Amino acid sequence: MKIIDFLTVFFGKVMVKTLHLLKRDAGNAPGLVLWTLNKKCLRAFKVDCPIIAVTGTNGKTSVTNYLNNIFSQGDKHIITNRQGNNLDTGICSLLLNNCTMTGKVHADYLVLEVDESHVPVVFSQLKLETLVVLNFFRDQLDRNGEVETLILKVKKFLETYEGNLILNGDDPNTCRLGLANPNNKNVYYFSVDKYKYATEKLYEAGEGRFCPECGTALEYSYYQYSHVGDFHCPKCGFGNIKPYVQFKNVDLREPSFTVENDKYVTVNNSIYNMYNLAAVYTASKIYNIDKDIVRDCILNFRVNNGRMESFQYNNSTLTLNLAKNPVGANMTLRMLNEDENEKELLFVLNDNLADGHDVSWIWDINFTIFNNVTRVVTSGTRAYDIAVRIKNSGYDPEKIVVKPDLNDAVEFLFSISGRKYAIANYTAVQPTRTALKNFINGKAETV
Ligand SMILES: [Zn+2]
Secondary structure (H helix, E strand, O other), X not given: OOHHHHHHHHHHHHHHHHHHHOOOOOOOHHHHHHHHHOOOHHHHOEEOOOEEEEEOOOOHHHHHHHHHHHHOOOOXXXXXXXXXXXXXXXXXXXXHHOEOOOOEEOOOEEEEEXXXXXXXXXXXXXXXXXXXXXXXXXXXXXXHOOHHHHHHHHHHHHOOOOOEEEEEOOOHHHHHHHHXXXXXXXXXXXXXXXXXXXXXXXXXXXXXOEOOOOXXXXXXXXXXXXXXXXXXXXXXXXXXXXXXXXXXXXXOOOOEEEEOOEEEEXXXXXXXXXXXXXXXXXXXXXXXXXXXXXXHHHHHOOOEOOEOEEEEEOOEEEEEEEOOOHHHHHHHHHHHHHOOOOEEEEEEOOOOHHHOOOOHHHHHOOOOOOOOEEEXXXXXXOHHHHHHHHHHOOOOHHHEEEOOXXXXXXXXXXXXXXXXXXXXXXXXXXXXXXXXXXXXXXXXXXX
């Protein structure tokens, strides 16, 4: 370690301690300052435990929270960024908050959610033991660029990586990463067997239609959602992997699945949650975690935090789900459409820095099937854009109500009782939760 790295961490730690003494929440600021001063500062942390990282476009926060729940059982000490501060500066802040003055980080496990584009820089400096890659979808084009650029960046890092690599074997974009380093014997694929609503055709914008090895069009026997499904290359055989873990008998009604001849029941009824759980199960299996712990977590643990979170007000149930790209939004709409009852939709769209200012991704959302949706309320800084998008899909404009102020939108939504769904993008999800809670609690107090 260079003395300069040691000094930057020491300086950062003094900064954190001072902020604590002043009773100020240090937040992301110390990491940002340190990173600005020295982009190699992560080298100075001495972590004495395995580091498990989760990356991919959708599901990082959920999987990280599940792993944190499982790995912390039995009084294990976990350090994790469960709130999703997943950039290099966020991880730097997390370590600063949990290290000694000399940069020692002591825990049983570090479980980190890491933004895809930050994986190479963070783990060229910290020794990674296990990397989970969930999926790659088109996401925040103005910040991340095309998805192919991002995949190549991660692939380059993996060419010299020999740790555990847990990959979604049903997504060609992640499956291909297993070929990045032929010397790595620690590649584990997870897969989910065909479920009831799998389709023979691709109905949503998908990436990865061509074989990354030889460029031939991939052949699919079915799509689970977006471009995730059972594929192979007819020319070179890419995609013929042997899954280490495969979920079978997926039933979204109960919801449940079987794996290794055992049945598991869970709380979330979406196919993409099944994929998240398959990733969680795989990591738990590699680390020999007691199956009862895994079963209990799968049965009872809820991530909440705007991920399939339920809110109850009088006779109305609302399910809120974060969606920051077309695939995420399509998944919530799929769930909404699989519900035969009448329902309303609230869509909150912001265009702040963390969302990407470019909201053109909403045109890749599939609004053509709107099964029994009686009313749509739109809100957020781009409330009008999403209203226009939905109107353009052929939905009756008379049933679309624009309420840019979130509190107004929530109040209006609950002026009629009944089943409700809400979609909110990245910076919209927490304000939407707050508006929902304030409305529900405020009303409860006056009853
Ligand atoms: Zn091929």
